[in-house]
Amino acid sequence: MKPASATPAQKKLAAQVEKIVGATPVTDIHTHLYDPAFRNLLAWGIDDLLTYHYLVAESFRHCTMPYEKFWVLPKARQAELIWQELFIENSPISESCRGVLTTLQALGLDVKKRDLPALRAWFARQKPDEHAARCLELAGVASICMTNSPFDDLERPLWERGFRRDKHFTAALRVDPLLVAWPEAAPRLAKWGYATTPALNQKTISEVRRFLADWTRRIQARYLMVSLPPHFQYPGPDDGAQLIERAVLPHCREFNLPFAVMPGVKRAVNPQLQMAGDGVGLSNLTTLQNLCAANPENKFLATVLARENQHELCVLARKFRNLHIFGCWWFLNVPSLIDETTRMRVELLGLSFTPQHSDARVFDQLIYKWRHSRRVITDVLLEKYSDLAATGWTVTPAEIGRDARHLFGGAFEEFCRR
Ligand code: RAT
Numbered sequence: 001m002k003p004a005s006a007t008p009a010q011k012k013l014a015a016q017v018e019k020i021v022g023a024t025p026v027t028d029i030h031t032h033l034y035d036p037a038f039r040n041l042l043a044w045g046i047d048d049l050l051t052y053h054y055l056v057a058e059s060f061r062h063c064t065m066p067y068e069k070f071w072v073l074p075k076a077r078q079a080e081l082i083w084q085e086l087f088i089e090n091s092p093i094s095e096s097c098r099g100v101l102t103t104l105q106a107l108g109l110d111v112k113k114r115d116l117p118a119l120r121a122w123f124a125r126q127k128p129d130e131h132a133a134r135c136l137e138l139a140g141v142a143s144i145c146m147t148n149s150p151f152d153d154l155e156r157p158l159w160e161r162g163f164r165r166d167k168h169f170t171a172a173l174r175v176d177p178l179l180v181a182w183p184e185a186a187p188r189l190a191k192w193g194y195a196t197t198p199a200l201n202q203k204t205i206s207e208v209r210r211f212l213a214d215w216t217r218r219i220q221a222r223y224l225m226v227s228l229p230p231h232f233q234y235p236g237p238d239d240g241a242q243l244i245e246r247a248v249l250p251h252c253r254e255f256n257l258p259f260a261v262m263p264g265v266k267r268a269v270n271p272q273l274q275m276a277g278d279g280v281g282l283s284n285l286t287t288l289q290n291l292c293a294a295n296p297e298n299k300f301l302a303t304v305l306a307r308e309n310q311h312e313l314c315v316l317a318r319k320f321r322n323l324h325i326f327g328c329w330w331f332l333n334v335p336s337l338i339d340e341t342t343r344m345r346v347e348l349l350g351l352s353f354t355p356q357h358s359d360a361r362v363f364d365q366l367i368y369k370w371r372h373s374r375r376v377i378t379d380v381l382l383e384k385y386s387d388l389a390a391t392g393w394t395v396t397p398a399e400i401g402r403d404a405r406h407l408f409g410g411a412f413e414e415f416c417r418r
């Protein structure tokens with residue numbers, strides 16, 4: 001809709017949608033952020049923003065330095081190299097680069113000076129707790145779901161010791177090693193006091209369930225979660241499929257928790273890029289269909305990494321009410337694909353999905369990830385409400401607010417409560 005040609009009613013609707021969607025607080029259902037109690041794991045500030053693995057991958061499009069030389073540099077030096085390659089020698093127009101600038105600008109910093117030392121000096125003056133609160137406010141985020149792995153040697157000890165939880169943070173139990181690398185996971189569980197063997201006999205399965213129950217209670221998990229390679233198959237004889245069938249799904253039923261499935265990631269397609277080296281592949285979503293069809297008492301959350309899987313995912317969600325789809329994940333978290341994906345989901349599913357999660361790893365990223373996505377979601381909603389208005393159906397401000405709350409966490413909460 002061109003503003004010049006808009007009628008007063010259209011302008012009024014646009015202003016209402018902008019205001020209401022802009023003010024709706026978000027429940028961010030998947031991030032890699034941590035409760036402040038995880039002091040050593042917290043990432044924030046300009047050097048963490050610049051060394052985000054999305055930007056590392058982009059900087060190696062230009063950087064000719066051997067990978068191993070880059071990785072031994074201190075974080076500040078890596079940040080300087082990335083700044084030089086992606087912001088000074090080239091215009092920072094990729095989504096991840098633009099995100100850094102959106103964030104800095106929202107924090108009140110002048111980006112046009114291109115002055116990295118000055119930016120660093122500003123961040124050095126911030127108090128972490130106050131800064132985090134400001135980021136939440138600027139992003140409009142009310143609640144953050146972490147990704148918590150008992151297999152992570154840095155976070156496990158803290159959970160085991162216990163700490164006072166911050167009310168803004170909820171937890172999700174991430175179980176990738178259990179399901180995609182069982183031969184290595186089995187001895188670890190055994191070391192932690194669970195009587196597991198590599199063979200999936202009945203005793204081992206019940207011990208895996210005990211492990212899942214202990215960790216679900218310990219972290220108060222909202223859901224269990226796994227990312228899967230494109231070729232993953234269920235049902236199947238592989239350890240992962242067996243463990244899902246015999247341990248994860250019964251556990252989720254017992255605790256009434258959704259199981260979040262994230263298919264499509266090819267880990268370490270370029271191991272030299274370390275964490276930035278993962279790729280994407282087309283998944284066979286028959287696996288998800290089988291999960292939903294064979295386990296109607298289970299609830300599934302799903303997001304896919306391949307754009308080409310999005311349409312089939314939407315259709316699956318139309319078929320299975322025990323499936324809730326969410327987010328534009330990782331390589332899909334760019335405005336053109338968020339727009340396309342959100343539009344398609346609204347057209348096929350109405351409001352019964354969660355359009356976005358941030359996947360933020362650095363606290364400040366909440367600002368740009370949500371500002372950019374909120375913009376796209378607002379535009380899509382406005383277009384759809386305008387189409388309704390053309391039929392004579394007008395939405396009230398209360399209805400717009402209800403719909404926005406649904407998209408920004410309400411639909412997810414409702415699905416979890418079922
Ligand atoms: O988006 C990311 O930061 C990726 O590295 C992954 O962590 C992905 O989101 C995942 O949860 O596996």
Ligand code: ZN
Nearest residue numbers: 030031032359
């Ligand atoms: Zn993630």
